[in-house]
Amino acid sequence: MTTTALPDVTVENPKEWDALAAEVAQSSGLLFAHSLADLTDFVARAVVAIYAADAAGEGGSELLRDVYSTELLARFRPGQFTMVPPTKVGLRLMAVVQDEQSFRLRVKVSMTNALVVAPVRMFWDVAAGIPTVVASAKCPQCGAPSPTEELVCSHCGASLAVAQIKPFLIERTEFFA
Numbered sequence: 155m156t157t158t159a160l161p162d163v164t165v166e167n168p169k170e171w172d173a174l175a176a177e178v179a180q181s182s183g184l185l186f187a188h189s190l191a192d193l194t195d196f197v198a199r200a201v202v203a204i205y206a207a208d209a210a211g212e213g214g215s216e217l218l219r220d221v222y223s224t225e226l227l228a229r230f231r232p233g234q235f236t237m238v239p240p241t242k243v244g245l246r247l248m249a250v251v252q253d254e255q256s257f258r259l260r261v262k263v264s265m266t267n268a269l270v271v272a273p274v275r276m277f278w279d280v281a282a283g284i285p286t287v288v289a290s291a292k293c294p295q296c297g298a299p300s301p302t303e304e305l306v307c308s309h310c311g312a313s314l315a316v317a318q319i320k321p322f323l324i325e326r327t328e329f330f331a
Contacts, residue, residue, distance in 0.1 A: 158206065158239050160198040161265070165190060166246040174250045174259075188282055188321055193259070196221070196280075196322040197245055201265060205239040208232050219291065223281070223325045224305070234329075235274065240265035248277070257282040258325065279326040290314045 165171070171190040200221040207214030207230065215222075215230040222230065244264040251258045259280045266273040292299050295312035305315045 158202050159241075161201055161240045161243045163194040163198045163243045163245055165194060166244055170247050174247060177250070192321055193261075193280075194245065197243060197261075197263065200322075200324060201240060201243055201263075205235055208235045216291070221322075221324055223323050226325060226327065238267055238269060240274070241267045244273070275330050277326075277328045277330060278324050281323045281325050282321070290316050 168190060171193075203217050203221050207217040209232075210217060211232050214232050215227050218227055218230060242265070244262075244266075246262040246264075248260040248262055251260070259278075259282055261278050261280060263276045263278055264273040265275075290300060293307040293310060293312055293314060296307060296310040298307060298309040300307060300314050305313065307314055
């Protein structure tokens with residue numbers, strides 16, 4: 155298996171991160187425990203996973219378990235990305251949405267490499283520190299492999315649901331020009 159180098163991630167508006175974190179803390183009393191470096195590292199790893207999953211075809215969604223929500227995994231369809239993996243990613247923090255215990259970031263992601271004139275541009279809604287239920291890769295009862303979107307084993311009926319708190323998880327994506 156070959157490994158892909160992580161792309162360089164540049165944040166277009168880094169000063170807004172501290173302002174967003176302060177706003178969340180002031181309005182909710184909750185501390186935002188993730189740094190901008192945590193977010194850029196997640197984005198770099200997510201971009202590599204997305205392109206690897208896309209290139210892998212139908213079985214590629216397995217590569218997205220750590221970066222996509224279960225709902226987004228169920229809608230994954232390969233063939234959306236036609237360029238080679240990006241070497242540079244521009245990231246712009248757009249907004250933060252919060253409820254009593256969680257935060258969701260709206261970010262604009264622009265992915266480029268030396269071979270492409272026009273970047274791939276997307277909006278991502280990224281959950282930050284939200285407890286989430288994900289499907290286990292294999293059944294804990296019978297050991298059968300499980301599709302990424304299934305929460306019940308098709309072989310024995312056992313629950314595949316695993317509760318996790320992930321620092322970041324992409325819940326929604328949207329291409330834009």
